[in-house]
Each structure stands twice: as C-alpha cells, then as structure tokens.
Amino acid sequence: xxxxxxxxxxxxTTPLAGRLLRQMRQAMxxxxxxxxxxxxxxxxxxxxxxxxxxxxxxxxxxxSLPSPGETASGYGQERDVxxxxxxxxxxxQSLEQTPESAQARVYGRIINQLVPDEVRILTALSDGxxxxxxxxxxxxxxxxxxxxxxxxxxxxxxxxxxxMLADAVPHYLAHxxxxxxxDGGPEDNxxxxxxxxxxxxxxxRAACEQMRKDSRLKPVFIRETAHLxxxxxxxxxxxxx
Numbered sequence: 001x002x003x004x005x006x007x008x009x010x011x012x013t014t015p016l017a018g019r020l021l022r023q024m025r026q027a028m029x030x031x032x033x034x035x036x037x038x039x040x041x042x043x044x045x046x047x048x049x050x051x052x053x054x055x056x057x058x059x060x061x062x063x064s065l066p067s068p069g070e071t072a073s074g075y076g077q078e079r080d081v082x083x084x085x086x087x088x089x090x091x092x093q094s095l096e097q098t099p100e101s102a103q104a105r106v107y108g109r110i111i112n113q114l115v116p117d118e119v120r121i122l123t124a125l126s127d128g129x130x131x132x133x134x135x136x137x138x139x140x141x142x143x144x145x146x147x148x149x150x151x152x153x154x155x156x157x158x159x160x161x162x163x164m165l166a167d168a169v170p171h172y173l174a175h176x177x178x179x180x181x182x183d184g185g186p187e188d189n190x191x192x193x194x195x196x197x198x199x200x201x202x203x204x205r206a207a208c209e210q211m212r213k214d215s216r217l218k219p220v221f222i223r224e225t226a227h228l229x230x231x232x233x234x235x236x237x238x239x240x241x
Contacts, residue, residue, distance in 0.1 A: 107238055110179055117163040118172045122181065122228070124161035126236050130185060130225040131157045132194040133173065136204060138217040147220065150207060153177075154198045155226075173226065181232035187223035195223050 097105075125131065134154045137147035151170070158169035176182045187195070198204070199221050208219040228236060 103238065107235055110181070110235065111239065113175075113179065115172075117158075117165055117168065118176060120161040120163050121157055121169075121172055121176065122232070122236060123240075124157060125182075125226075125228045125232075126240065128227065130188055130191075130227045131155055131160075132188060132191040132198065133184075133224045133226050134195055134198045135222040135224070136199075136207060137220050137222060138211055138215070139220050140216060140218045147222075148217075150211070150219075151204065154201070154204065156194055156198055176232075177226075180229060181235060182226050183229040183232075185225040185227065188225045191225075195221075 132155060135149055136151040136154065137149050139147060153170035153173040155169055155173060157173070158166040163169060163172070173182070177184070211217040211219050
C-alpha cells in the first residue's frame with residue numbers, strides 16, 4: 001500500500017514542479033537582465049550536473065570493486081583475476097612491442113576519439129599554417145582581478161575547412177588541444193582581418209552587448225593562434241599516408 005501511494009505521489013508532483021519551474025523562468029526572463037541571469041544559472045546548473053554525474057560514475061566504479069573481505073572469502077575473485085590477466089597481458093606486450101607497434105596503438109586510440117569534422121580541421125592545418133583563435137573573456141565586477149572566459153576557441157577554421165557542424169568548432173578545437181594534436185601560439189598580426197571577422201560575429205557581438213548592459217562587465221578578446229604540434233604532425237604523417 002505504501003509503495004502504491006508513493007508512486008501516485010510522484011505522478012502528481014512531478015508535472016506540478018515542472019510547471020512551477022517554467023513559470024519562474026518565464027517571469028525571470030521578463031525582468032530586466034533576466035536573460036543573462038538565466039544563461040548564467042544554466043551554466044552553473046550544467047557544471048553541477050556534470051559534477052554530480054562524475055560523482056555518480058565514480059560511485060558506480062567503486063561499488064563494482066570487491067571489498068577486502070569479499071576478496072578474501074572468494075567473492076569478486078573472477079573480477080580480480082580478469083584485471084590481473086589484462087594487466088599481465090599488457091605488461092608482456094610492453095616487453096615484446098616495437099616502437100612501430102607502440103605508435104600504432106596510441107595512434108589507433110586517438111583515431112577512435114576523432115570525428116570527421118575534426119579530421120577536416122587537421123587536414124586544413126596539415127600544411128603547417130597557423131589559424132587565428134580568439135577567446136572572449138569578461139572583466140570587471142567580481143572578475144576585476146581575473147578573467148572569466150565566456151566564449152573560447154572562436155575561429156573561422158570551420159568555414160575554411162568545410163566542417164558540417166560549424167557551431168561545434170570551439171568544442172572540436174578544445175578536444176584537439178586536449179589530445180595533444182594542436183599547440184597554441186601568440187597573436188599573428190598578419191591575421192588581423194580574421195580576428196576582426198571572428199569577433200564581429202553576430203553571436204559574439206550579442207554576448208558582448210549583454211555583458212555590458214546586464215552585468216556591466218567589460219568584454220575583452222584574447223587573440224592566439226593554433227597549429228599542429230610535433231605530435232600532431234607525426235600523427236598526421238602516419239595516418240594520412
């Protein structure tokens with residue numbers, strides 16, 4: 001009976017909570033500066049949700065490991081043996097592998113993490129050229145002693161390389177940097193026109209105006225360049241044939 005009542009309560013309460021949340025967001029959006037507040041709230045919400053997900057994933061991993069008591073009594077022994085076998089196999093392979101086979105393994109792992117649009121960007125940079133990159137940061141207010149990055153890895157390389165998902169270019173560039181395939185450099189004064197085109201995009205200008213109007217923050221652009229790293233060049237040479 002208790003379980004039945006609990007299910008009924010969830011069915012009734014959840015839609016009501018959703019309606020109240022939507023009404024609150026609509027009311028806030030109509031208030032002066034509400035759009036910016038909502039966007040910042042959503043950003044914080046995303047970070048909290050991501051942190052929660054990481055914690056949950058971590059808890060799941062820990063829960064899958066046997067306790068010392070379980071291992072001693074035989075529970076979880078198969079999992080221990082599996083981990084030991086895999087580790088031992090890698091250890092044996094490390095003694096037998098050659099530089100070529102080790103390179104093939106690490107390059108293969110990177111390829112599995114790439115998407116076609118990212119390969120297009122790598123192809124555009126394979127001639128050794130630098131691309132212009134700009135980061136939009138906020139200064140002033142509580143950020144007066146530091147910069148708060150609002151938009152990062154803004155670039156025209158998506159248009160120049162013909163990527164299919166242009167909105168994802170900042171994500172692509174951040175990922176390629178994280179993989180070690182790209183290196184950063186200082187501003188290139190010969191690409192002033194490209195920096196200006198990046199910083200005068202409609203979404204970028206809207207973000208700047210919103211900062212000035214709603215938060216009294218000063219939008220500042222940090223200009224950089226990006227090119228294939230030494231590791232990225234070796235990866236390209238090995239994979240492109």
